[in-house]
Amino acid sequence: MADDVILKVRDLYRTYDIKGGMFKKASTLTAVKGVNLDVERGTTLAVVGESGCGKSTLARMLTMIDAQTSGLIEIDGLSIDISKTGISKEMRQKVQIVFQNPYGSLNPRQKIGHVLEEPLLLNTDMPSAERRDLALQMLEKVGLQPEHYGRYPHMFSGGQRQRIAIARAIMMKPKLLVLDEPVSALDLSVQAQILNLLADLQEEMGLTYVFISHDLSVVRYIADKVMVMYFGEVVEYGTRDEVFENPQHDYTKTLFAATPRADVASIRKRLAAKAA
């Protein structure tokens, strides 16, 4: 079973130095405190928490945007510590990221075809005709048309842009995909389409997801394992059913209690309480 673990994180820390000023002492902020996790191949780990809890810092470390202060990250057997070794092309091919805001994450002056080809251009020696073929295939795979190849990002809706961002992320055939709130900026019906697309791609390409979200109904739908973070620490970690059925930590319970309920029984209860 051990070789099935694609992402292994042990005792991960990240601290940021806060500069002092004339009246303020310099201090350090620990954004991620001692995180341990294992993700098995082809499964989804959901990371839940409120803003400022360190979930995006964790994503930045997993995707090699930021270096860890201490601790071990191992992706598909490859140990990662970019502050010591830098980033190799091999490492880049292992992991990719999809960001929350599809309006901000695409260059407005770059055609979609070039958006998709750029990872290949930077990381492989593939000839241009082959890159183009791959990009066209990928467009089809994420539910877009070949004629979208020459268009610019402003010509697409939010949901289509998120499809483009997903296509770009899987161009390198990564093993691990980090999704940082990929559906929170989208409408309900578009959200459903993107979640379906992610499920299809996972099945087809054997992808492993780290899915960062604050929406518990989405997490419950998509996750195999759930990790709840609070002020940089993991307060709850287990399979989806364990966490949802029997939350241990107070913060997880607060989170569940705060999630709006859209079932008929809860509405009835609320209306009855109001009438009283």
Place this chain on the structure above:
Amino acid sequence: MSLLEIRNLKVEFDTAKGPFKALDGVDYTVDAGEVLAIVGESGSGKSVAMLATMGLLPNTATITADKMEFEGLDLRTLSAKERRRVIGKDISMIFQEPIASLNPCFTIGFQLSETLKTHMGMKGRQARDRVVEILTSVGIPNPAERLSAFPHQMSGGQCQRVMIAMAISCAPKLLIADEPTTALDVTIQKQILDLLVQLQQDSGMGLIMITHDMGVVAETADRVIVQYKGRKMEEADVLSLFENPKSPYTKALLSALPENATGKRLPTVSDFAEAGGF
């Protein structure tokens, strides 16, 4: 008589490609003490309708309505000066981005007292005391000290509380909340929704919640209007909407909720669009 009554509201925008119909003949009524939710996706015209009511649309917009009355006052024929007397006092609005809706250059105490000075004719000490009182009622800790705070010194949830405080400072009869919790965390969302409903029940004002989140609708609304592409799809009280949705679009929307998922795939609105014909 209804608090707000709008009949056959149409809004068109002039664009380079000719007129674009954002709203196509929708009726709205709100009674005092009622919570109306307007639900829809982006582009459904839910915000445009309320911006038209407030007179906040740019002049590329053409607004027509058979009737547009607030407490018997015809909003269509108001002059700008008369409108300013109503807007911000009897009808007020809260926007989605709390941090962007406050002026970063002024303290929150100044911004809050500005409303009171303009509409209620309060001055100095009196306005200041009232501001402290309102900030207390929206749950800001140490309100007297927070008066001199600037918006960037407060969190998103606190800024939204300040926005709510500003909106209710003149005891409005109608409060319009345009996606008030979309930019906030779930735990903060819960606090803000509870606060809004509490204030609404205490004061008996009408409340219009504009949202795309069915969870928010279920938690707050009495009556719901579902909109799609500028048209009204369904209007029902909240329980019958969730229990027995009539329109195919509402059914599609409800089944796209991840918590209602039964199989491996989520049904999408486009799956229903062909069958339902909307």
